[in-house]
Amino acid sequence: MNNRPDIIVIDGVRQFQKHTSKQRFMIATELFSVMVLALTGLPVRHSDEGWAPIIYSFLGGTDVVPNIHRAAGCVLIFVFIWHTAYWIRLFFKNNLSTLRKDKQLNIKNIVRSFLSQSMMMNKKDLIDVIAHFKYILFISNKPAQHGRFIWKEKVQYYAQYYGISLISIAGVMLWWRDEVTQVLPGIVLNAAYIAHSYEALLALLFLFFITWYNEFYCPEKFPIPTGFFSGYVSEPQMIHEHYSRYVELMNSAGLEQEIVSHHAH
DSSP states (O other), X not given: OOOSOSEEEETTEEEEEOSOHXXXXXXXXXXXXXXXXXXXXXXXXXXXXXXXXXXHHHTTGGGTHHHHHHHHHHHHHHHHHHHHHHHHHHHIXXXXXXXXXXXXXXXXXXXXXXXXXXXXXXXXXXXHHHHXXXXXXXXXXXXXXXXXXXXXXXXXXXXXXXXXXXXXXXHHHHHTHHHHTTTXXXXXXXXXXXXXXXXXXXXXXXXXXXXXXXXXXXXXXXXXXXXXXXXXXXXXXHHHHOHHHHHXXXXXXXXXXXXXXXXXX
């Protein structure tokens, strides 16, 4: 249960909660496991490069590195399953229980309720995408007013969900190849290797050049955002990136008279 307030004040600056402690732990664990997987997996994929044997040997060689890679993979799969169970639990608790209480539990309402979750793409995201490109192309002077999650964050989230699923299934098949080939033809291991190798490379490129730029490298957040540790983002950042959510939280806290204009920021 999240008992932390939505708005706190630190050094005279309002801070707005974006992630709970549990969510930050999941993000940090996923990030650590991915870095370990990259460090132990890339030397194998590029074993013909001069730098690969050096790194592989430094990490412990063939007797150690495969076990580290598999352990990190197990951690990533665990976090993936934990996160999936976490949002399913929240969906049942916050959405389905309400429908059941109001005696409106039917397929139509379940689907509508599922699509209304904050991480699901919706009509407002399309409006925000159009507003964003109009703004950066100087067609409009009004930036997009995002909610709790920006459309770019949702795309990154979906990419991770797809990527981790594919990489994990392929990785488990390669790990238990003898058992897999007892029930499936050997060619599936070739497909699993291609999927595991290329999807992992694609995921790393996306992570380092897209996700990390949006979260760490961009000038207003470099070298690391405070929200990564505290779960809170400052009022100026909230206004800049999540204005609709900012207005919502300020109204909920009875601070509607102190709402800062988007253009004034």
